Amino acid sequence: MNVLVYLVPMALLLGLTGLAAFMWSLSSGQYDDVEGAALRILDNDDIEVL
C-alpha cells in the first residue's frame, strides 16, 4: 500500500491541472463564441494559394 503515498498526490495533481486548464480557457474567453470557433477552423486565409 506504500505506492499510495505518491500515487494519490500525483492523481490529485493531474486532476487539478485539468481543472486549472479549464479555468484558464474559461477566463480567456474561449467559450464566448463556440459556434464561431467551429467555423473559423474552416477558414484557409493563413495558407498561401499557389
Place this chain on the structure above:
Amino acid sequence: MTETLDLSVFVRRAGGFAHMDLAVEGVGCAGCIRKIEAGLKQLPGVVDARLNFTNRRLAVEWRPDELEASAVVDALERIGYHAHPFEPQRAESEEAKTARKLLMALAVAGFAAMNIMLLSVSVWSGNVSDMTQETRDFFHWLSALIALPAAAYAGQPFFRSAWRALRTRALNMDVPISLGVLLALGMSLYETAAHATHAYFDSAVMLLFFLLCGRYLEHAMRQRTRAVAGNLAALKAEVAHRFDAGGEVVMVPVAALKPGDRLLVRPGERVPADGTVISGSSDIDESLVTGETMPRKVMAGGTIYTGSLNHSGALTMRVTVAGEGTLIDEVERLLEKASSARSRYLRLSDRAARLYAPLVHTTAALTLLGWLVIGAAIHDSIITAIAVLIITCPCALALAIPTVQVVASGALFRSGVILNAGDAIERLAEADTIIFDKTGTLTLPEPRVENAEAFAPELLEQAARLALSSRHPLAQALAREARLRTPITGAVEEPGQGVRAMIDGSEARLGSTAFCDVTDVPAPQSDVSSIVFTHAGRCAVFAIRQRLRADAVAVVRELLASGLDVRILSGDRASAVEPLAAVLGVTGWQGGLKPADKIAAIEQLKAGGRRVLMVGDGLNDAPALAAAHVSMSPISAAHIAQTHADAVFLGERLVPVLQAVTTARRARRLMQQNLWLAVIYNAIAVPVAIAGFVTPLIAAAAMSGSSILVTLNALRVRARPRDVA
C-alpha cells in the same frame, strides 16, 4: 445618401482607440465571418474587428482620428450586411458574469465529484473485502480534503440564495439543499474522525454537481434569448433627423434624442419620439398607438406619438417629456396601477418547496425521536436522521422543473417566441382566455394591397416597381408586391401627389386620383385607402388596407378547438372590427376601447376566475398587457408594449401564439409528471432511510438514478409541435 449618421453615443474611447459593438443581421455561414472581418480590416484606421458568431455581434476597434463611426456601418452595408450599433445592456453583462461563475462552480464540483467517487468506490469494494481500517480512514480524509473546499466554493449559489430566503422568513428549494449538504459534510467529518465505515462526502458533492448542471443550463438559455432580444431591439432602432444649433439637419440614432430637440419628420417616416408639432401639417397613421386605422390630421400644436407613421407632409416637431397631460401619461399612470395590482406569481417550484421543506425536516426530526424512543443510541439516531435528509435531498425535485423549463424555452425559441419572464411558461399554460388586439396583432403591422389578383401580373409589377421610388406609405404597401426590386429609372416624385416615369415610351403615373387624372373611381369603403396607376390608357385602382395575418383564421380556429375562449378588444372603430371578427369566427369582440376600458374588461374576466392571455402590440395595449395574467407581443410592437409583455414573437405569422400555448401546456404537464416521479422516488427511498438501511452506495445510486430519470423525461417537451396549415 449624402447625410451621415452621427453615432457618437455608441462609441467608447479607451487608450487612444475607439470601440463600438454592433448587432449584425444576415450572418449565416462560415464565409460571413471572414468577409466581415477582412472587409473591415481593409478600412484605414481599423485596428481590430471580431465577429462573435454565437450572438451575431461584432466588436470593432479603430483609431478615431482616421475614421468615423458611420464609415464602419457604411462599409458593412457595402459588403452586404445590415448592422446597427448598440450599447451593451448592464443586465446582460451581469448575466454573463453569473453564467461564468456558475460554470466555474460546475467545473469545481465536477472535478471534486469524480475524484471523491474514485475514492468512494475503492472504499465500498474494500468494505466487502480486506481493506484495513487505516487505508479506509486515509481515503475518507482525502475525500474530506477534496470535498470541503469544493463544497465551500461550488455551493455558494445555493447557500446565498437559501440565506436570502431565510432572512425574509421564506422557504425556497435552496434551504433544504443547503441544509442537506452542510449536514452531510459535517456528519461525514465527524464519522471519519471516529473511524466509522460510512462517509457521505460523495453524496454531498455529487448533489451539488447535478444541481449546478440544471442551474447552468437554465442560465445559459436565458442568456441566449436575452442576446437575441437585444439584437432585435438594436436592429429595430431607428434614426431621427435632428436640427442642430445651426439649423442644419443631422441624422442621429433615436437613443441620442433628448427632450427639447427639434426634429424633422418626412413623409413615409415613423415619428421617432413623443412630442408636439411646431410647424407643418400632415395625416398621421396612429395604428401602432391607438389601434385606429384611419389616419388623423395633425397641425402645429398637435401632439404626436412614437411609432406613428407620417403619411403626407413634412413636420417639424419638438421632443417632449411625459407629464404634459398626453396619452402617454394616461398609459403610464394605468401601467403603474396595473403592475402594482398584479399579485406576485408563486412559481410551481416555490410552491413545491413550501410543501416539501417542512415535510422533509419534520420527517427527519421524527426519525430521530422515533429511534431514541425505541432505545437506539443517540449517535445512531442522529446518523439515521441525517441519512433521511440526504436521501430526500431534492435532487430530482430541484431538477424536475428547471430542466423542463430549459427544454421548453429552447423549443419556443426555435418557433420564434422569446420569453421575457422566467415564469412565463407556467403562466402561459394556465391561460384559459385569450384576448387579441386587432390592429398589428391579428392583422399585419403594415397595410397590404387587397385586390392584387384583380390585375394582370405585368401591370401589377410595373405599378409596384414604380411605387419603389416613392416614400409614401400607400406606395410602399404597393411596392411590397414587386418581384423585381429595382426601381424604374427616371422616376420623379411629386411630393404629396405621386410618382411618374416613362415606361416603354409613354408616361406612367402612380398616386392620388387627381394626380392620375382619373375621375370615375368608386368611393372606397371607410377603412380602405386607394392608390391609382395609369399607363398607356390603362388604369388600375389598388385597394390598400390592413390585412389579417395569413394564418390568423387557422390559428384562431385551433385555439377555439383547444378549449380557449378567444376575444378581440380593439381601439379601432366597431365597424372596422366587426367584419374581421366574423371572418375569424370570434363572437366576443369590442371596438373603440380606450386603454382603461381594456383593463376594465380584463379585470372583469379576472374577477370571474379567468386567467387571461393578452396579445397586443400598441401603446394603448401596454397597460392591458401588464394587467393580464400573461401577455405576448409581436416583434413589431411599440417599445413600451414589448417591455411589458412576458413573451415576444417574431415573424409575420400568428402561429407562434398557438405554439407558445401548446408548448407551455405540455411543459406544465411534464413538470407535474416530474414532480410525481420525485414523490414516488421519495416514497420508496425515505422508508429505507428511516429504517436505517441507507449506505453511501445506496444514496449515490438513488440520487443519480432519479436525476437522470427526470432529465430524460424533460427532454420529451421537444416533441414536434403541431403545425397549422
